[in-house]
Amino acid sequence: MTQPRWLDETEDRAWRGYRRMFLLLNAQVNRDLARDSGLSEPDYDVLSALSEAKNHRCRLKKLAERMLWSQSRLSHHVTRMQHRGLVTREDCADDARGATIVLTKAGRRAIEAAAPLHVESVRRHFFDHLTREQVEMLGDATHAVVNALTTPNPS
Amino acid sequence: MTQPRWLDETEDRAWRGYRRMFLLLNAQVNRDLARDSGLSEPDYDVLSALSEAKNHRCRLKKLAERMLWSQSRLSHHVTRMQHRGLVTREDCADDARGATIVLTKAGRRAIEAAAPLHVESVRRHFFDHLTREQVEMLGDATHAVVNALTTPNPS
DNA sequence: GCAACATACATGACATGTCAACAAACGCTA
DNA sequence: TAGCGTTTGTTGACATGTCATGTATGTTGC
Numbered sequence: 124m125t126q127p128r129w130l131d132e133t134e135d136r137a138w139r140g141y142r143r144m145f146l147l148l149n150a151q152v153n154r155d156l157a158r159d160s161g162l163s164e165p166d167y168d169v170l171s172a173l174s175e176a177k178n179h180r181c182r183l184k185k186l187a188e189r190m191l192w193s194q195s196r197l198s199h200h201v202t203r204m205q206h207r208g209l210v211t212r213e214d215c216a217d218d219a220r221g222a223t224i225v226l227t228k229a230g231r232r233a234i235e236a237a238a239p240l241h242v243e244s245v246r247r248h249f250f251d252h253l254t255r256e257q258v259e260m261l262g263d264a265t266h267a268v269v270n271a272l273t274t275p276n277p278s
Numbered sequence: 279m280t281q282p283r284w285l286d287e288t289e290d291r292a293w294r295g296y297r298r299m300f301l302l303l304n305a306q307v308n309r310d311l312a313r314d315s316g317l318s319e320p321d322y323d324v325l326s327a328l329s330e331a332k333n334h335r336c337r338l339k340k341l342a343e344r345m346l347w348s349q350s351r352l353s354h355h356v357t358r359m360q361h362r363g364l365v366t367r368e369d370c371a372d373d374a375r376g377a378t379i380v381l382t383k384a385g386r387r388a389i390e391a392a393a394p395l396h397v398e399s400v401r402r403h404f405f406d407h408l409t410r411e412q413v414e415m416l417g418d419a420t421h422a423v424v425n426a427l428t429t430p431n432p433s
Numbered sequence: 434g435c436a437a438c439a440t441a442c443a444t445g446a447c448a449t450g451t452c453a454a455c456a457a458a459c460g461c462t463a
Numbered sequence: 464t465a466g467c468g469t470t471t472g473t474t475g476a477c478a479t480g481t482c483a484t485g486t487a488t489g490t491t492g493c
Contacts, residue, residue, distance in 0.1 A: 127393070127394030127395075127397050127398060128397070128398070128401060129394075129397060130397060130400075130401075130405075133410075133413055133414055133417060134405055134413055136417040136421070137413045137414070137416040137417040137420065138400065138404075140416065140417050140419075140420030140421045140424060141416060141420050143346065143420070143424050144420040144423045144424050144427075145300060146346045147346065147423075147424060147427040147428065148423060148427060150346075151427055191298065191301045191302065191305075238282070239282030239284075240282075242282055242283065242284060242285060243282060243283065245285075245293065246283060246285075248423070248426065248427060249293075249423055250285075250289055251426075252422045252423050252425075252426045253419055253422065253423070255288075256415075257415055257418070257419045257422075258288055258289055258292045259288055259292070260411075260412055260415050260419075261292040261295065261296060261416075261419060262288060262291040262292040262295050263412070264295075264408055264412045264415075264416060265292065265295030265296050265298070265299040266291070266295045267407045267408065268299045268302075268303060268403070268404055268407050268408070269295060269298050269299050269302060270407075271403065271406075271407045272299075272302040272303060272306055272403060273302065
């Protein structure tokens with residue numbers, strides 16, 4: 124590290140905008156979600172990921188990986204959601220260590236009721252303020268960054 | 279709510295990419311920050327905001343507003359950072375209720391040492407994977423969303 | 434100048450997330 | 464098939480953030 128390559132004006136604007144947007148957008152969307160559906164963001168994420176899984180069930184490990192959560196976090200959160208009847212744990216047939224997380228009826232009802240309102244919220248606070256071109260570019264840009272972060276680094 | 283306006287493919291890609299990028303980027307940049315400088319992201323944010331303030335000092339309320347943090351969160355976090363000698367509280371001359379948060383020498387050294395490494399990390403994991411055009415557009419797009427979220431809503 | 438309301442901050446109880454340690458089962462190899 | 468490193472999941476201690484409340488000070492209208 125000789126001279127740091129500081130951010131120029133354009134980069135600084137993008138970085139601050141991104142950070143600021145995240146805080147505000149997240150807070151607003153989560154407020155909407157809590158008000159409309161009584162779910163927290165983590166609740167929604169778990170239900171959503173499970174509802175996309177085959178048969179509405181998934182090994183804890185795999186689910187955590189897909190969500191980019193730690194196993195520990197997911198295990199704790201599943202325990203709480205289990206108390207509320209949104210998901211259950213089942214033993215795994217082919218692996219006695221395994222815990223399969225399963226969406227309950229109530230969980231399915233919850234996510235199905237929440238999803239349209241959530242999408243509407245995301246649309247209102249996010250997409251409605253972007254041009255089509257910006258949305259396309261955002262897809263490209265975020266995927267480029269994600270790709271770099273998930274591809275094993277040769278360094 | 280009649281029919282929900284679901285996200286089309288392009289929107290879905292952008293939204294998932296954005297969420298995913300945030301999780302991965304945040305985790306990686308924070309790991310770098312902790313390893314290189316022994317600071318957490320909240321630590322860095324407080325130090326950074328304070329170092330940009332006039333005379334390296336700021337009323338707690340105002341600082342919390344700038345950072346988009348709750349007063350409570352900042353108060354708690356300042357208490358912890360105070361124990362580590364990074365900031366101090368001073369009484370406010372013109373308002374006896376006030377608490378002025380002040381950057382200490384050690385705090386200034388910490389942020390000055392951390393900043394170049396942090397910028398390098400952000401550059402490596404984020405800007406290095408984006409085109410100039412994407413960065414410019416990201417500035418525009420995020421500011422449009424931020425603007426909508428901070429402008430009082432007529433609804 | 435004082436009653437009533439608003440503002441700034443601290444705090445404690447609680448919810449959530451992290452990290453390290455543990456236990457149990459898996460699966461490879463000798 | 465016994466031994467041993469690996470994988471999966473749980474757990475408890477702890478760090479962090481939220482929310483409601485308390486307290487002191489400021490401010491406004493009479």
